[in-house]
Amino acid sequence: MEPTQATVDDLLALLGPGDAYMYLPGDPDPLALTDLLADRYGAPRTLVLDGFTDPTVDDAKGAALLAPFEDRAVKMRAWAYGDQWVGTGTARDAEGIERAVLVVAHREVPEPLTVAPDVDEDVDWMERLIRITGWTQPAQRPDVDWTELESRLGTALPSDYKRMVETFGAGAFDGYLDLNQEPWTDLGEDGLLIWAGTEHEDLYCWRADGDDPDRWPVVVRSFDNKDVPFDCQAAEFVCRILIDPDHPFTMARYFDTHWFMNYQQRD
Incomplete structure (x- = not known):
């Protein structure tokens, strides 16, 4: 599979808005997929590199993206987009084979403050x-x-x-x-x-x-x-x-x- 923005749209639609993941068919280039997502969402955060998880990763930094893979994630980069985390990289499947993955997870977003402040409120x-x-x-x-x-x-x-x-x-x-x-x-x-x-x-x-x-x-x-x-x-x-x-x-x-x-x- 040669990833394009159109195929990314299709894959994200298949995953839906909730917590979901997939091992990608056709052995696509994980870096190409990362680049396509970065074109949409900007610079990613690296959660896992060469099998080592960033020790600072928590719920506020996309930890939910790693949950489906337990300790099998090899590389994972993440983006925060509205109320969703989006991640891609590689993980080992049930047979221990490293494969490209795409994963989404719900993201808790603080409610924004209202547009108009109260009268005389000192707003930052x-x-x-x-x-x-x-x-x-x-x-x-x-x-x-x-x-x-x-x-x-x-x-x-x-x-x-x-x-x-x-x-x-x-x-x-x-x-x-x-x-x-x-x-x-x-x-x-x-x-x-x-x-x-x-x-x-x-x-x-x-x-x-x-x-x-x-x-x-x-x-x-x-x-x-x-x-x-x-x-x-x-x-x-x-x-x-x-x-x-x-x-x-x-x-x-x-x-x-x-x-x-x-x-x-x-x-």
């Missing part, structure tokens, strides 16, 4: 964003040299944006909203710095007015070159477009669950 929008996306991985870029970057740009940057980059790294929310790892200055003449964008060519910016970047408002430069202002910071803006169906740039109409697709190089 980054913590809310982590809960909405079900993010469980360690910080991806904790050692960003912001001093060097801000010196090069000639301005300080909003603190919530810096936390987003440090936490999530390179990638896209719902595989759609790309988070820039440093702001683009293409619209500098208009007083705008671009911190994210979409495949629909909308650009998410700040109006860089004033000395306090944490007070810069978000401005969307739409694909038709119109500017739409929002009186909020970047992390709050992302939270709202993810789960508020009434937001003018909502993604809630297209995705029932929300995640962050990490683009970092796979091991």
Whole structure:
């Protein structure tokens, strides 16, 4: 079997939404299948490598994917996607033969906080964003040299944006909203710095007015070159477009669950 995205769709449909696994027919290339799933869900977490299980693996990191194989998993990589774990790799069958496998398992996702906070509530929008996306991985870029970057740009940057980059790294929310790892200055003449964008060519910016970047408002430069202002910071803006169906740039109409697709190089 030569795995393609179409065959992956068929296999996942056969497994269904619950806990299930299969030894794959036709001796497919496990690495090719890993690459196909990574194209959908981003960088995987390695649970088992050469028969050795990562000792930090627990229920919050995909341990349910290993349950069907007991100690027979040889290699297993995992993705968190909404309320489901998806894993692939190799495991030994009942005859002791190493074969490619595909496995899915239910994933407990914390209920996201509501979109609108209570009046006068002091909201940590980054913590809310982590809960909405079900993010469980360690910080991806904790050692960003912001001093060097801000010196090069000639301005300080909003603190919530810096936390987003440090936490999530390179990638896209719902595989759609790309988070820039440093702001683009293409619209500098208009007083705008671009911190994210979409495949629909909308650009998410700040109006860089004033000395306090944490007070810069978000401005969307739409694909038709119109500017739409929002009186909020970047992390709050992302939270709202993810789960508020009434937001003018909502993604809630297209995705029932929300995640962050990490683009970092796979091991």
